[in-house]
Amino acid sequence: MDQQENYGQRPKAKQKLSPRTALWIVAILLCVAVIAAIGGILPRVRARTELREQTQALASPTVRVIKPTIGQPQSDLLLPASLNAYTDAPIYARTNGYLQKWYFDIGAHVKKGQLLASISAPEVDQQLGQAQGELATAQANAHVAQQNATRYQDLLKSDSVSKQETDNFTSQASATSAAVVSAEANVQRLKELKSFEQIYAPFDGVITARNVDVGQLIDSGAAKELFHLAAIQTLRVYVNVPQVYSLGMKPGLTADLILAEYPGRKFPTRLVRTANAINPSSRTLLVEFNVDNRKGELIPGSYAQVHIKVKPEGPAFMIPGSAIIFRSEGQQVATVGADNKVRLVKIIVGEDDGKFVQITDGLDGNSRVISDPPDSIIEGELVNVAEQQK
Numbered sequence: 001m002d003q004q005e006n007y008g009q010r011p012k013a014k015q016k017l018s019p020r021t022a023l024w025i026v027a028i029l030l031c032v033a034v035i036a037a038i039g040g041i042l043p044r045v046r047a048r049t050e051l052r053e054q055t056q057a058l059a060s061p062t063v064r065v066i067k068p069t070i071g072q073p074q075s076d077l078l079l080p081a082s083l084n085a086y087t088d089a090p091i092y093a094r095t096n097g098y099l100q101k102w103y104f105d106i107g108a109h110v111k112k113g114q115l116l117a118s119i120s121a122p123e124v125d126q127q128l129g130q131a132q133g134e135l136a137t138a139q140a141n142a143h144v145a146q147q148n149a150t151r152y153q154d155l156l157k158s159d160s161v162s163k164q165e166t167d168n169f170t171s172q173a174s175a176t177s178a179a180v181v182s183a184e185a186n187v188q189r190l191k192e193l194k195s196f197e198q199i200y201a202p203f204d205g206v207i208t209a210r211n212v213d214v215g216q217l218i219d220s221g222a223a224k225e226l227f228h229l230a231a232i233q234t235l236r237v238y239v240n241v242p243q244v245y246s247l248g249m250k251p252g253l254t255a256d257l258i259l260a261e262y263p264g265r266k267f268p269t270r271l272v273r274t275a276n277a278i279n280p281s282s283r284t285l286l287v288e289f290n291v292d293n294r295k296g297e298l299i300p301g302s303y304a305q306v307h308i309k310v311k312p313e314g315p316a317f318m319i320p321g322s323a324i325i326f327r328s329e330g331q332q333v334a335t336v337g338a339d340n341k342v343r344l345v346k347i348i349v350g351e352d353d354g355k356f357v358q359i360t361d362g363l364d365g366n367s368r369v370i371s372d373p374p375d376s377i378i379e380g381e382l383v384n385v386a387e388q389q390k
Contacts, residue, residue, distance in 0.1 A: 061377070062384040065336050065368040068317030068359065077308040081239045081257070081289075085230035085300040087203055093218045093226055094196035097121030104227075106210055110201040116227055119197045119218050128190040135183035142176035149173035196220075205231040208300075230300055235293045237269055239306050240284035244350045244360050248310040249274050249287050256307040257291055259298070267291050267298070269306065317363050318356045322372045324349070333363065334373040342370075342381045 102117040104110055152166040209228035212218065218226070237257060241249055251273060256266035269289035278285055289306065291298065325332045325344070335343045347362035363369070368385075370377070377383075 060382045060384050061374055062386045063334075063336070063370045063374075064372065064386050066319065066323070066371045068319050068363050068365060068367055068369060070317060070365070077241070077245065077306075077310060078258075079239050079241065079306050079308065081237050081304045081306045083291075083298055083300055083302045083304055084236045084238060085205070085232050086234045086236055086290075087205065087231035088300070089202060089229050090222075090225040091116070091199060091202070091227040091229060092222050092224070093119060093199070093220050095119060095121050095124055095193050095218075096220050097124070097197065097218050099212050099214055099216045099218055101214060102210065102212065104207050104210075106207050108207045110205065110207060110229070112201055112203050114201045115198055116201055116207075117199045117212070119199070121194070121197050124190065124194050124197070128187070128194055131183065131187045131190050135180070135187050138176065138179040138183040142173070142180045145169065145173040145176040199226065201229060203229070203231055204233065205229045232296065232298075232300055233292075233294050235291050235298055235300060237289040237291055237304065237306060239287050239289065239308075240279070240282060241287055241308075242350075243278055243283045243285065244348060245308075245310050246274075246278065246285040249285060253308070253310070255289060255309070257289070258305045258307060259302060261302075262297075266307070316350055317359045317365070317367075319359060319363070319369055320371055321352065321355060321357045323369050324357060325373060325377075333359075334370040334377050335363075336368045336370060336383060336385060340383055340385060342377055342379060342383055344377075344379050 097119040100118040100120040104114075104116055110116065149166075149169040149172070152161050152169045155161040156163060156166045206229070207227055208230050209225070211224065211228075212226050218224075249271060251271055253271040255269050255271070257269050258266060269291045271287055272290050273288050275286040319333065323333050324347070325334060330346055331349055332344050332346050335345055337343055345362050345367075348360050350358035350360040352358070370383075
């Protein structure tokens with residue numbers, strides 16, 4: 001009976017979803033799809049970004065930078081120098097003849113006015129005698145002419161002679177007086193020429209060369225040097241100082257002279273003058289030191305070194321020598337700005353000890369200098385700074 005009743009009943013219909021529920025289901029499905037899409041895109045974007053950054057990093061060179069350090073307040077310069085006699089003069093003959101005798105040989109110390117050699121010049125002696133005779137004749141003629149002129153001037157007062165005759169004798173007296181002056185000058189010239197037969201030392205010094213011997217023919221002029229005399233009591237020391245230190249070269253500056261033949265010994269010197277002009281070929285300033293050589297320990301012409309302690313003008317910074325770039329534009333260094341871009345800066349180099357170089361212009365204490373720049377580095381290039389050292 002129950003079964004019959006069940007067979008007679010209709011099954012219940014399925015319950016439908018509400019519109020609101022359907023919207024929520026669609027929204028959830030969309031979110032799931034978006035999340036799935038984002039989850040697939042983000043890794044690819046991230047990978048592309050990392051690849052781009054790695055490519056840029058590999059394309060930009062990695063450099064190490066340093067900051068310049070303040071240089072020493074006083075620089076020690078060791079510069080080559082040459083020693084020269086304070087006065088150095090070749091001695092020539094001023095008259096012709098034969099060398100009669102020489103009195104000093106090389107190495108001899110002589111005083112000013114000492115006789116060095118004698119020249120025999122008989123022609124000059126004969127010319128002097130002739131000139132003296134002509135002078136005597138001119139004086140005699142002048143004396144007679146002057147007497148006649150005086151006599152005629154007295155007679156003219158009494159109208160005993162004409163004025164024309166008086167003028168003639170007066171003119172003759174003036175002409176003969178002029179002839180006397182000319183003859184006297186000729187005699188004096190020959191006396192001076194005769195005095196050149198004796199060769200005297202023009203200053204205190206040492207004979208460094210003797211180029212004549214007894215009996216040798218001597219010609220006047222600079223054709224042949226007889227002696228060479230050098231004053232060595234004080235020596236001149238010439239030094240070429242780099243331009244960067246030129247402003248510190250003031251008269252009175254002291255330095256030490258060092259010579260290989262006197263190891264461990266220093267000779268004090270004092271700067272007395274400078275050329276006041278930079279040599280355009282070497283960019284150096286020629287300066288002169290004086291050294292006392294009254295003991296005769298130093299020899300003119302010697303090579304020496306001058307040790308100068310000088311403070312360069314303005315601040316100076318020290319950087320490794322490897323940081324300097326040598327190009328046609330001149331010496332430069334590569335610096336890195338805040339944007340990690342390269343700036344090429346022209347510099348002026350001071351002292352160089354082989355490892356560190358003193359920079360006197362172009363840098364400051366905040367500059368970031370590339371310690372070992374690659375040869376291909378250019379202005380504005382982006383670099384990676386590996387490490388910054390002081």
